[in-house]
Amino acid sequence: MTGTLVLAGTPIGDVQDAPPRLAAELAGADVVAAEDTRRLRRLTQALGVAPAGRVVSYFEGNESARTPELVEELAGGARVLLVTDAGMPSVSDPGYRLVAAAVERGVRVTAVPGPSAVLTALALSGLPVDRFCFEGFLPRKSGERLTRLREVAEERRTLVYFEAPHRLDDTLAAMAEVFGADRRAAVCRELTKTYEEVRRGGLGELAAWAAEGVRGEITVVVEGAPDKGAEEVDAGELVRRVRVREEAGERRKEAIAAVAAQAGVPKREVFDAVVAAKNAENAENAKNAENAKNAERNSPEEG
Incomplete structure (x- = not known):
């Protein structure tokens, strides 16, 4: 056995x-x-x-x-x-x-x-606990950290992270940049220990506080993105979100699927918006090129 x-x-x-x-x-x-x-x-x-x-x-x-x-x-x-x-x-x-x-x-x-530090911090945060996701440690490099945060910028569930104390200020500053300085969060430090502390506030406020230096084991809980509803996301915004993901290195197919899921709309709607934007961009470029040729043709010759 x-x-x-x-x-x-x-x-x-x-x-x-x-x-x-x-x-x-x-x-x-x-x-x-x-x-x-x-x-x-x-x-x-x-x-x-x-x-x-x-x-x-x-x-x-x-x-x-x-x-x-x-x-x-x-x-x-x-x-x-x-x-x-x-x-x-x-x-x-x-x-x-x-x-x-x-x-x-x-x-x-x-x-x-x-x-569990994850559940303890979540319970103490004062943020919604009905739905949450654990993201572990963020990448140490600034660019990779921003990319990872952008991937969950529209996530509506509460987010939980672990972080080292010497990187906390940079992480909170990056979160404020991507999620918005007013997004609510809680920094939970030294849970169940003598110097336990839970600091709550907006990400911008917490980043300024952490810049002075923080010690101990850290768990960060961040409020999820507000539910804007599918009707509030127009075609232009859908296209913008896809382009942000593509610029971060995501393939177009995956970017369209992720944006559709976040916005609560069919993937076909996002795909059509991206194609329409590309066609409009191509038409505008072609028009500008034709206008440039006509201007050059009609300009007086030198000499």
């Missing part, structure tokens, strides 16, 4: 938030795979438990190489416990590769639910 892969949530700050089952799983697992074995040691000491099984590291640098080893352990009947530094494995942390490989081998995968 195959073993079981257990994904265990760990505290994002206060160790007292550890799920009750975590200590039992740490004590009973055949293998404990930890993102940072030193942090695992501090956690087990705080919980008053000693892992009986083998402890191995499982982090971004060795994830690809160690996954096959752990899958073989699972296939042989072992109970493997996966823990990351904070929160749930696989959520912007190592784990996805192991889960996918275990599922492919027919291994049972279960979880010890625990704290």
Whole structure:
């Protein structure tokens, strides 16, 4: 019989938030795979438990190489416990590769639910929580970051991001540029820790605040785009949105589909608007070229 892969949530700050089952799983697992074995040691000491099984590291640098080893352990009947530094494995942390490989081998995968910075920040933000999407970390390079933000500029669901404190001011400034300075947001810092802080306001206001320097673990929650309704988006605006996406490197077919979905109109309507705009542009160019030729033909010869 195959073993079981257990994904265990760990505290994002206060160790007292550890799920009750975590200590039992740490004590009973055949293998404990930890993102940072030193942090695992501090956690087990705080919980008053000693892992009986083998402890191995499982982090971004060795994830690809160690996954096959752990899958073989699972296939042989072992109970493997996966823990990351904070929160749930696989959520912007190592784990996805192991889960996918275990599922492919027919291994049972279960979880010890625990704290989540995504849901905690969302609940504390004061922004709509009925529909949301998690975007993880944005690219570090400015151009790539702007491109990613433009992709969700018309997203109506609440957006949740992770960010490093030294990049927070640049990220909020980029969000204010793409989403608008008045778009509501919340910066959640050091959740469940001693210096927990939730700063709410417009993106422009938050960017100015962050420019002074911010420390700690950061989660940013951003209000979704207002629902303008399909009737408010005219053909010219549809064409503009498609061109913005094309300039960012998206193929026309995908750009048309995305704009249609965001605007709540049929793809054919967006396609026809793009074609009509292109035909009008070509006709205008041809007219200008003909006028230029006529002007040159009718101008008096020199000499």
